[in-house]
Ligand SMILES: C[S@@+](CC[C@H](N)C(=O)[O-])C[C@H]1O[C@@H](n2cnc3c(N)ncnc32)[C@H](O)[C@@H]1O
């Protein structure tokens with residue numbers, strides 16, 4: 146294990162806890178051991194293996210293993226063949242949202258990304274002197290994230306295998322917790338949100354990206370057409386035929402969007418209830434919860450907007466039936482922890 150990995154865990158050991166019993170962990174050689182229940186967790190290929198299963202009542206549906214197997218086969222979003230830190234920065238900053246995050250999250254912030262996949266956002270945000278920890282259940286994705294980090298010497302990024310329902314972090318530790326495109330691939334998105342919300346510091350932020358109930362309609366139609374045409378109509382999704390994207394990355398997109406074994410869909414109104422239940426207040430959403438209010442390149446991501454009213458949200462959200470909502474049918478909510486959960 147290179148010195149910097151070992152130091153990262155050693156220097157940040159006070160953030161960690163046992164995902165099984167939440168006891169203190171100690172670092173011994175290549176292992177983390179729980180002082181309370183004596184459970185041992187290895188650190189291999191530079192990645193601490195702190196995954197612990199949900200252990201829910203057997204009557205409750207649990208898709209974790211199914212989803213893990215799926216993403217182990219097709220890590221998402223994968224890298225383009227020529228990617229390096231320069232192209233990562235360039236591509237990430239082409240997306241207005243990642244650019245705004247990079248511009249507006251203070252240096253020195255401590256960020257946790259849950260369900261980081263192949264780690265693009267974690268690696269990107271770590272370039273500007275922030276501590277960024279990327280976690281996922283899928284080892285193949287984490288390995289790709291780690292390879293990129295090693296090749297580009299991104300010392301402020303750390304990857305850890307973790308199930309977001311059984312976090313290996315103590316409560317109230319992060320300035321920002323990001324969970325983008327993940328909760329809708331779990332059996333219980335609200336429970337997942339509550340689990341993540343505990344990790345946010347008081348007055349810290351959470352950022353959630355979810356499939357939208359109406360924005361996803363076009364993807365659903367395409368999925369149906371692909372199924373009945375045995376994927377002959379694949380070209381209807383422009384990204385799957387975009388030659389500027391590597392073959393592996395196009396395949397990862399197609400599989401993630403159209404062959405995923407589990408996804409759910411949500412609304413801004415629903416997430417507002419999640420926030421109320423967990424001691425968070427609404428800060429921002431994309432799309433904005435009020436009609437005719439666009440999202441601008443100068444947007445202040447952490448400056449509170451109005452959450453709108455039921456009526457304004459219905460107007461904005463139902464318009465997605467006509468417009469979709471960009472590739473993937475996504476929406477994003479940012480919220481601030483205003484009282485302990
Ligand atoms: C669609 S990918 C999103 C990846 C990345 N956030 C992005 O936006 O490109 C979903 C990721 O969530 C991860 N995931 C699913 N269930 C999880 C869980 N219970 N705990 C942690 N990660 C999970 C999957 O392994 C997968 O890498």
Ligand SMILES: [Zn+2]
Pocket residue numbers: 163164165166167168179180181182183184
């Ligand atoms: Zn323990």
